[in-house]
Amino acid sequence: MDERLLLRTFVELADNLVADFDLIDFLRLLTDRCVGMLGVTAAGVLLADPQGDLRVMAASDERVRLLELFQLQNDEGPCLECFRTGVPVTVPDLAMHTDRWPRFAAEARHSGYTAVQAFPMRLRDEVVGALNLFRTDVGDFDGVDTQIAQALADVATISLLQQRSADRSDVLNEQLQAALTSRVLIEQAKGKLAERHGLDMEQAFTALRSYARSHNRRLADLAQAFVDGTESLTDLGTDPQTTSVRPSRHPHPA
Template sequence: MSNTRDQRLAATFVSLADTLVADFDVLDFLGMLTERAVELLEVDAAGVILADQRGGWRPAAGSSENSGLVEVFAAQTQQGPCLDCVRTGELVLSMDLAADVERWPQFAPFATSAGFRAACAVPMRLRDDIIGALTLLRAAAGPVDRDSIALGQALADVATIGILQQRAVSRQEILSEQLQATLYRRTVIEQAKGVLAERGDIDMHAAYTLLRDYARGSRRRLSDVARDLANGDLDAAQLLASDVSRGD
């Protein structure tokens, strides 16, 4: 591992541990987790699903807002390594999704058609409470590197502790209220992405990047900016033309 990667990894753990701040945004936090997982773990994509208050599982973040990847992670809430992982609380691996059609008859063909051949899902858990899972995807078939799996689990562990520690309430309240609110805000972000994509004639990933960069540049929470945009309180043209959102 290079010194640069060591430094990046150390910075990532510091960022994931630093959740006790007034403007903590769990969606931006999970987005950072998936993006850093791709950068550090030699995988091609990463995503997180979280528990909702009805006992189901929903996608909460991905390393890209590419429509194909978003659909893959949405499909995982019905079948696949991520769902098996949250049900068992254990690591779930697939070295070749094309050979796992019997295991996951709906998910495996869907994932391979999106360009992914190997998968690894690690639980986001604290003792007996499983709040979700982090899935790592690779375009090439073959085993996911053991060091990458170990680091992925470590990242998931720190992220889980950070989310649970961020609220000074009981664990059950966090699971049923905080995480449910997170999933609701994710729906608002999807609506805002659609507004930007249509107004700017751009793809969904570019729309998400503009939305996130605008929120960071204006020192506002991602979910608050998305809500204002979806409600019409923030003009999409203003955001599209903004130097902050374009990184100029």
């Protein structure tokens, strides 16, 4: 494990009291760092919206995002159980839990995932979501990595709750509602970019994110501009930050 990257990650997750806090980018950082440091294949984050319904707010790739959506649509799976009980769920081999979550286990294995861990994003009695890790191989999860994953979930939760108390009590709900709207815009922009440049959805997201960061733009604002047509996708495709993304052989339609 890269200890310097781990320390930097904790600092980045804790340093969120800024005026232009971007919830989606914050949670995507969490999922990306989990994949980069913890020996897992993919990661996702589910957060409860102001009505208490879980939403997929971040995923390290498109495949796991779709699996998280499947879990919500079918109302079963380890990540939902983790959120509802407030305790971690560890599944070293999904094949051993087909009775517990029959539809989720089948879909996860069909998607290539054979082991799952889910960690509650909670502070004392308040659970706001779940951090979910997926592997493509069976076997026990590393004990140290498990402790680090829960610590990352805890720090991220504290940061989210700090957002609520920074100005007024409803700020987290406003952030979540804005993030849900932004998520729709980002998906639309990804689809448009993927169709225009022959990218898959994950490559399209990487291109958008790289462009936003290199131009000091909020990802949601950039997506809005693309969807509205006030910024050209052609301009995005010619930017040095995005031309390094190789086109997919099987581009996804918008």
